[in-house]
Amino acid sequence: MLRMKIAIIIGSTRPGRKAEAVAKWVHGIAKRRTNVEVEVVDIQDYDLPLLDEPSPPSLGKYTKDHTKAWSAKIDSFDAFVFVTPEYNHGIPGALKNALDFLYKEWNNKAAGFVSYGSAGGTRSVESLRLVMAELQIADVRAQVTLSLASDFESYTTFKPDPSHEKRVDAMLDQVIAWGGALKTLRQR
Numbered sequence: 001m002l003r004m005k006i007a008i009i010i011g012s013t014r015p016g017r018k019a020e021a022v023a024k025w026v027h028g029i030a031k032r033r034t035n036v037e038v039e040v041v042d043i044q045d046y047d048l049p050l051l052d053e054p055s056p057p058s059l060g061k062y063t064k065d066h067t068k069a070w071s072a073k074i075d076s077f078d079a080f081v082f083v084t085p086e087y088n089h090g091i092p093g094a095l096k097n098a099l100d101f102l103y104k105e106w107n108n109k110a111a112g113f114v115s116y117g118s119a120g121g122t123r124s125v126e127s128l129r130l131v132m133a134e135l136q137i138a139d140v141r142a143q144v145t146l147s148l149a150s151d152f153e154s155y156t157t158f159k160p161d162p163s164h165e166k167r168v169d170a171m172l173d174q175v176i177a178w179g180g181a182l183k184t185l186r187q188r
């Protein structure tokens with residue numbers, strides 16, 4: 001049986017973003033597992049403009065090369081971990097745009113969240129969970145909330161409290177369990 005593939009998606013495209021260091025940390029923890037393949041996926045690499053497809057993504061009639069490349073990448077995964085900051089109590093526009101570009105590629109898959117902000121990015125994840133429902137992504141309960149004050153030295157350099165590692169593992173356990181269970185739906 002093929003191993004489950006999990007994407008760790010970098011939710012910020014801002015120059016000097018913290019998201020990249022956070023995603024690499026999650027990747028390092030997830031890589032310890034032998035039963036899954038994990039890969040960091042950087043939205044920035046796909047040069048997605050603001051949604052520029054004429055048809056609704058749910059029809060899958062993609063006309064642009066960037067959409068086709070993004071579609072092929074997301075389609076190849078069974079589950080996702082979204083690494084997201086909080087922008088004005090929501091998710092970054094770049095992440096919402098990247099989610100909006102596709103539809104079926106997200107359906108019947110599982111997701112977990114790692115967020116950060118002054119209040120752990122929790123408001124960002126609450127709004128992201130509403131988007132997950134519409135994309136038919138099963139979002140797990142366990143989540144990792146990092147504080148700008150205590151997990152980033154001088155609010156800048158990522159130095160996570162070691163206690164977060166067990167939270168990452170708890171979130172991954174749920175993502176792997178639901179990602180595996182939903183495979184049966186996707187194989188129909």
Ligand SMILES: Cc1cc2nc3c(=O)[nH]c(=O)nc-3n(C[C@H](O)[C@H](O)[C@H](O)COP(=O)(O)O)c2cc1C
Nearest residue numbers: 012014016017018019085086087088089117118119
């Ligand atoms: C446009 C914008 C809005 C922000 N709004 C919030 C916010 O509502 N709550 C919060 O905790 N932090 C907020 N911040 C601070 C971010 O948490 C902080 O800048 C973080 O480093 C952003 O993640 P990134 O570096 O990966 O892009 C905001 C930052 C930006 C750039």
